[in-house]
Each structure stands twice: as structure tokens, then as C-alpha cells.
Amino acid sequence: MRYSQYFIPTVKETPSDAEVVSHKLMLRAGMIRKLAAGIYNYLPLGLRSIRKVEQIVREEMNRAGAIELLMPSVQPAELWQESKRWEQYGKELLRFKDRKDAEFCLGPTHEEVITDLVRREVKSYRQMPLNLYQVQSKFRDEIRPRFGLMRGREFIMKDAYSFDVSSEAADISYDKMYQAYRRIFQRCGLRFRAVEADTGSIGGSSSHEFMVLADSGEDAIVSCTACEYAANVEKAEARLFPPEHAEPRELEKVETPQKRSVEEVTAFLGIPASSLVKTLLCVADGEPVAALVRGDHDLNEIKLKHLLGCEELEMASEEVVERVTGAPVGFAGPVGLKIKIVADLVVQGMKNFVTGGNARDLHFKNVNIGRDFTPALIADIRNVVHGDPCPRCEAGHLEMWRGIEVGHVFKLGTKYSESLRATFLDADGKEQVIFMGCYGIGISRTVAACIEQNHDADGIIFPIPIAPFHCIISAVSTKDAEVMAACDELYRALTAVGVEVLFDDRDERPGSKFKDADLIGIPLRIVVGSKNLAEGKVELKYRKSGEVSLLTLAEAVETVKGLVVAALNQ
């Protein structure tokens, strides 16, 4: 592709409304343009990367035996009413009426549509296992669309759905997808982790997220230094700590004027945060609950929600805190509290700790479970932290990472097949409910995540497999016929061996061409200038390392070809 005949509207200035690196760089590199909040045009360069990811996904899905189809974006309300998600999904589901006043939505996901198709077409155990997938633009009406393609409203997704005769068979389908996902992100050239995750609103019994590692990632994840264990912090299990062995001391009131936060109280009392227990007041489906975690730990609301089995969980308002504790915010404590108390596992092993005193400017010292208060439940309700012992092995501890979720696989069980009555006849002619799994990859998001992970001050650093072009040829002077002839020769030779080349034939200063090349992140650059060319040489520069080699034209072609082939076959 000749740069002069292509459409890459790069921008020098950093756009003011972009907060994260991938958003800034995709705008600057002319990969995307905003049409409306969370809705983007994918310009040619952006689309090329998206299509690369798409193609890798497709190949690996096919290899795993999944079959591609394409479902509509516009879905009738009836199916969502059958699954009960019409009411449950909330405002992210964009609903509308057609000209005949029939209700529809723009598909954010396709469990209902695919289950409807399968219940009509699959009648026998002989037709399974079946795994159907599609690549499609989805719409989710996010309340706060932001970060460019990282949290858009319209986005490209691959979604797959597996159908099996039993839970065991569904586990096999799930595992195939898990392995396919590993291959997909490996082939994209990304550093990632597959982590255990919460199933959220999709439902089902268990799930894994695929996280591209990046400091800017929204998700905190952990992995074990010794074994395979990895999980989203929202899901990561904390291990029981050995209890403290200390004699209970006498409960003691202590004045803590104006000291409310953990920092203020522990500094005032001269104790570490780990000697204090925070009392966090929540409201679970309307009922107040006190959650106790160690002062240096954070409450994991998802764990607490699952534990309580409630639909909604939120932090209590000031009014509720004052009504329940009789004190202003900052002095809540379990001693004498009349509501349900849930203590974290770690708190169970603590002795003689500090808590709020349920009165203004008052705390308790030497609080002890059992003697001073009795929790209704003791369970794992905190976020794990760096250095926690691994919940699965004896050898390792947990390391923390930041990650960007790009894939998510779910064991759905019979959630959708039961509500939509997707059944089959087993070998004995008996009607059974189908077991399902669903598997998503954010295709457009993967490109953004790739950029979050791979960039420097000059721009994007694409890995070869999902770069819009593998190689850019920069003609130092387009006026020099020999330079242009050498560029043409390189272009032809590289294209002939399957290398995708962008030939920068623009009549621009070399410096400006190099800046653009760095910005758009093409992994390999061949610079053709008259001085080197007089000696039969061109310069090959690696975008990532900055390394430069002086090579003959033939060597350059061989080297680039070798690098590209190796990267595509990794």
C-alpha cells in the first residue's frame, strides 16, 4: 500500500478529551475517530489491526471445532422476556420500538437468540457437542463510555456458545475454548493471564477472564509465584491466616477526638493498621449489615454479596450509619451492635484489636471475638493483597498485576436452556436440558489493550501479528529516482513473500515520515536513502528495540521475511 494513496490522518497534538494512552494514540495515529460518545469510526489503519485479531480468533475457533454463523443485531423483546433478562439487564440494554410498535433491543450479547435457534434445530443428543460463534458489532449503552475503544458503546465482539448433553461434556467444550483463547492471545503477541473470575450478570457456575497485562488496566489480578493459580481480585480466594496466640486483655475505651479514618486512628494510637478492625456498614437488599475486615485490608463486595445471597449491596448512607450505630460516620464498631455482623476470616484469628466505639470520638481497645461480640458469619470477604499465601499451593505467594479484560469464558450450565426450554432427547429417548457455555472476546478492545501494553513516548509498538502493516518502507527522498526504484524493488520482493508493506512515498521531510512511522507503530522500518544506497545498503530499524542494521536489499528482504514468518507462526 502506498501511503500517499491511503488514508492515515495522523495528528501531532494530543487530543484533549482522551484520558488513556490507547485512546490518545489511536486518535493520533489516525486509527479511529469519534462519532458520538463511545461510538467510533474505525479508520483504515485501525480496521486493519481489528481484522488481524478477528482472523486469528476465527482460525482458532475453527481449529477448536466451533462453527461460524451470524445472528442479527436487532433482537425481539420476547426472547429477552422469556429469559427474564428484559427486566434484569438494566439500561445498558438499548431498547426501541419498530414502526409497528413491536419492541426490540440492540444485542449486547446473544444467549437468547442462539438458544432460541438451537432449541428449534437441535433435537437429539447426536447433534451435540455443538459450538456456534459469530464476530459482530455489539451495542451496550454504557452510562459512562470512555477511554476510546476500551469502554465503548458500539464495539466488535466474538461470541461463541457451546451446547452439550451433560455437565461433563460441557466441561470439555469449556476447556477447548480455554485452550483456544490461550492460543489466540499468544498468537496476537500479547502478554496475558487467564484468571478465575466472577460470572457477573451473565450467570453460570464458573468463568475465566483473559487479561492483557498493562499498568493502566482497570482490573487488579493476582497470580501465584509457584503454581498455576491466577484470579481476578474480585474472585481471588484468601487463605486462612494462622491465628494470633495472645491472652485477651481487658476491653478498654479510648477517646479518639476527630479521629475517624484508619490512618487517623492508628497514627493517634501509635499502632499498625493490622491491629485495627474496620467496621463497614452496608445495606443488603434493604437490610443493614456490618462487615469487619482488618484495617489494612479492603472489603470485597462481590464476595460479601455472594455470601449474603442478596440482589443488591451498597454502602450504607450517613443516615443509616447514625441510626444503626448511634454515632456519626467513623466510629462504628461491632461491640454492642444490633445488626448482622459478618467478619472476615483474618479477623477471626485476631486478638486484642481496636474498633470503633459506636459513639462520637470513641474507640475500643483490646476487642476480642466471642467475648465482646459474636459475628453471624465468618467468611472470606476481603480482597487479597500482594504477598498473601497462595490459596492452592503451599509454596507460593500472590503477586499483583493490572490487567485489561479482553476475553471471558463462562460455564453457563442450564441457566438459559432451562428458561428457554432448550432440550434434547438422550440415547434412551428421554428429554434432557442442554448444558451451555458462552465465550466472548472483545476484538476492538484487544487492539486498544495491545496499545496499552505496547507503546513508548513516540507512539504505538505493535507486535507483528496484529500490526496494520508488518513493515514500512520510508523513502528518504522521493525526488531521487534510484531511491524510488529501490523502494519499488523492496516493496515487490516483500509483498511477493507475504509481507504486508506500507510504502511511505509521500513528498515529506524524512523526520516527519519517521515520526509518523513511530506513531503508527509499524514493527519494522526500512529506510532507503541515497547515501546508503550508493553502497547498495538500506537501514532496517526495529520499532521496539530501536536497533538499526545496515543491510543489502536482499538481506533486508530475507531478514524481514524471516521475522514476519516467525512472528506469524508463534
Next chain:
Amino acid sequence: MRYSQYFIPTVKETPSDAEVVSHKLMLRAGMIRKLAAGIYNYLPLGLRSIRKVEQIVREEMNRAGAIELLMPSVQPAELWQESKRWEQYGKELLRFKDRKDAEFCLGPTHEEVITDLVRREVKSYRQMPLNLYQVQSKFRDEIRPRFGLMRGREFIMKDAYSFDVSSEAADISYDKMYQAYRRIFQRCGLRFRAVEADTGSIGGSSSHEFMVLADSGEDAIVSCTACEYAANVEKAEARLFPPEHAEPRELEKVETPQKRSVEEVTAFLGIPASSLVKTLLCVADGEPVAALVRGDHDLNEIKLKHLLGCEELEMASEEVVERVTGAPVGFAGPVGLKIKIVADLVVQGMKNFVTGGNARDLHFKNVNIGRDFTPALIADIRNVVHGDPCPRCEAGHLEMWRGIEVGHVFKLGTKYSESLRATFLDADGKEQVIFMGCYGIGISRTVAACIEQNHDADGIIFPIPIAPFHCIISAVSTKDAEVMAACDELYRALTAVGVEVLFDDRDERPGSKFKDADLIGIPLRIVVGSKNLAEGKVELKYRKSGEVSLLTLAEAVETVKGLVVAALNQ
């Protein structure tokens, strides 16, 4: 692909709700399934054909220098308000509000979005010519969706938009697209015509439609037997007939009791329909108009509408007819009529003709233009008919065809660039308005049109280039190890040379396999049975001709490869 591991839910019975052949066959062949009115799931087999068309389109667009991008489906109302189409487009434009009550629509076409992008990114004449295209699911809320993929609401379309510095440059871009479209439909293996067409609601100065020829086509088109001229009947120009040379006879009243229609009056009077002039009363933007066409001709409302320059044109109601003519419907005539009269060119040359008498049961004989009435306008306002002389050459006459519109190219001029202010600086630094063209192909519709054109009583007959698979291998007995080994060998050999093979390895009766193979329309079938195999032979059957040859395995591979390569390179 092994049939047993694929998903092709064929159906024996003809679905009751399908009216046209392509709809019936696509349902029966397991290519599509309905989700809602005009909204279909593309099942794996259907998607494969769609993707074949898509790929040919993409290759030819790229070859013509067009650049692929992808715009959002969800478009903000503001842009449509700027182009004034928010009001004009009518109910086919599906509109909705997002969670923040902002107005959006589901894109039925993308002139506004692309013009907005280009006005922001293109500033100089140096950036043009520019042609940007996308392949995307569109939505049009048709009032009567029907005929399966022929007139769906959600459908896949390729839309391209060209941007040029002048009308002349825009003509060159238009011609490139016209040639690309010819190549596309040729490569798809379809019989088609490119015809001059009306520009309709898209607007612009001229356009061509690409019509797949099929008896079931909704459009009537004509082409000249001698020259290149071809047009949609709605647009086809009628040539001036030589005037009759006859002396005007005296105007005569004739009683025609209860004779209203052309057939009734001419039978009653014993004259040919070509001796009568029909007076058709219309209402143009609220004002009644009388249109005169020869008795055996049809009024072309589009021509009349353009001639009058009106926004709305409809046939007059009974009340209007009675008020304007003073007579019941069936007796209108131009003599003494007080409203605007428009006569067709052919009527101008007629002498001594019959018309209605503007009174119950009365007609006039020997009516003559100029003497008995004077039309306000004389112009071409009729549909051409089979055998009409060609408007462009002296040698040929017009032949009629039925066609299905699969592509449409438009010269838009400055319609959108003016309303959205898409301008550029020319070589002299002067601001100019961009000239545009737009170019659509109904991708999913092309597959349906292909089936309308290519089928028989047994099912679909796909041309090789857009068949879901090139070749099907039918194992007569899956129990026979030698048969299965031969199938495997053929499968491997054919796949290795790029032939796409569906291997029917199902444990079914051969008759049922052959029926499915015919139904889904795979162009080439290799039947592997033990009897022929004992002599080292297999059967190669051509779906289209029904011709059968007995070949060795090696010959079969060579023949199939040869046919496929030839078809793909046509």
C-alpha cells in the same frame, strides 16, 4: 469440512410462509432462519456464501483503489438533521433514544457519517481522489419485509463513497466503480445487466443499477438489441414516434353506456387500444393534473413527477375525478378540461383519437391536439414497451427483462457536501465544495438473487465462485473402510490444492445424502461407492447439467481442481 461435524439443518417440507424461490430454498437448505419479520440468522452455509460475495467485493474495491474502513451502525440524529434527511427519510429510518435521551438512528446508509468524517479530515485538493468503503449490517424498517433476504430489514451491504475536486474528477471515480461492479458480478458468476436508473431518495444527478436477471425479479428493465443501452423501465427513455399523417375529422360524441376501461371502450367501438388516449387524473402536491398516454401504454409516474418537479404525486381519488371532470370515473378526457394537461410524446403524433367525454357514458371520437385541446406540456411520460425503438441508436429495439437490483451507483454531486459543508482548498487556495459519489451492493441480497437465477426443482445451483463449498464428497457407505479411506484421500488432495470440500460422512441413506447435496446446491459432487471403487473409479456429477463422469481418483482431483481454478479466475 465434515458434514457430521457441521451445522446444516436442511428441511424436506417447503416452508409455508415463504413466497419466493430463494426464500424457500435458503430455509430448506439450512442457510437462514427467521428471527423476526425481515430479520434473519445467517446459518453457517448461508454465511459462507455471503462471505464469498463479500470477499469478491472487497478485492475489486481494493483493486479500484477504494480504501476500507468501518463506520458505526448507531448514528447521532444531529448529522441527519444537518442533511435534512431526519425529516425526509420517513419511517424506514429506525430512530431511538439512548439512556441519556439523545436521539440516534440505526444506519440505513452512511452518507452523513462519511461526509462528516471527510469534512473533518480532508482539507486540501491533494487528499483527493478518495474513495472509502465498508461492509456492514444495515437496518431499514421496511413496512412490508418479505421474500427472505430479498427484502429484509437487517441486511449486509457494501457501501462506498467517493470524494473528488470536480464534477469531471467525480465522473472518473464513478466510472471506476461502474467497472469494478461489472467485474464483481462477473466474478460471482451471475448473469446481470447494468442499467440506467432513477436516483430516488438518495438523490444526485445520475445512477446505474446492477440487475441480476431472473424471471422473479421485481424490476422491469430494458436493453437494446443493437447497442449498449440498458435502463430500468422507470427511467428508460421513449423515442419520438413518427407522427401519423391523416386529415383531422370532425369531433364526434359517442354514447358508451357503462364502458369505462380501455378494454371495454375499444371493444365496444371496435378500435385498437392504440387509437384511444387515456386521461389519467393525478394530484401533484395537492393540484390536479391530467396525464394523457396512448391506450396501450402505461403512465410512468416517476417521469411525470420529475417533469412536474413535485414532491408528491398520487392518482386522484374518485371525488377529485368527479369534481374536476363532472363525470364519474371512466369518462375523463382532455376536451374542455380546466386543469393542467400533460400529454405523452406519442400522443402528440396521434390523429383522430378517442378520449373520454367528461360526462357519464360519453366518449369523443376524432379528437385532435391543438384543435380540441392544448396540453400545457408534451413530454415523455410513459413506460417503454417491448419492441420500442432504442432511444440511443438507429438499429435496435428494446427487449424487456426482469431483474433483481443488487447494486446501485450514484453521482451525488454536491448534495451532501453542500448541506454538511464538506469543502477543500483548491490549488489556488480557494475554498470549494467536494463532489461525491456513492456506491452500494446488497451482499446478502446478491446471494438470494443468485438463487432466484440459479435453481431447479431439486434445489439451488450455485455458481462455483459463491458456492458455500466447491465440491461435496458423498460416501455411499460410511461402514465401508475402503470407501471412507478413498473419501479421506480425495478430501486431503482437493483441500491441498485450494478446493473447498464438504465431506458428507453422515451415516445416512445415499438417496437422502444426494437430495441434501442437490438442495444445498454444491456445484460439483464426487460419489464414492464400493462398486466403482473396486475398479478404482469414482463418479463426478455436475449439479448444473446433471452430467456424470466415471473417473479415477487422480482424474477426479485434477478435473475438480481445473474447474474450480477456472471459475475463480473468470
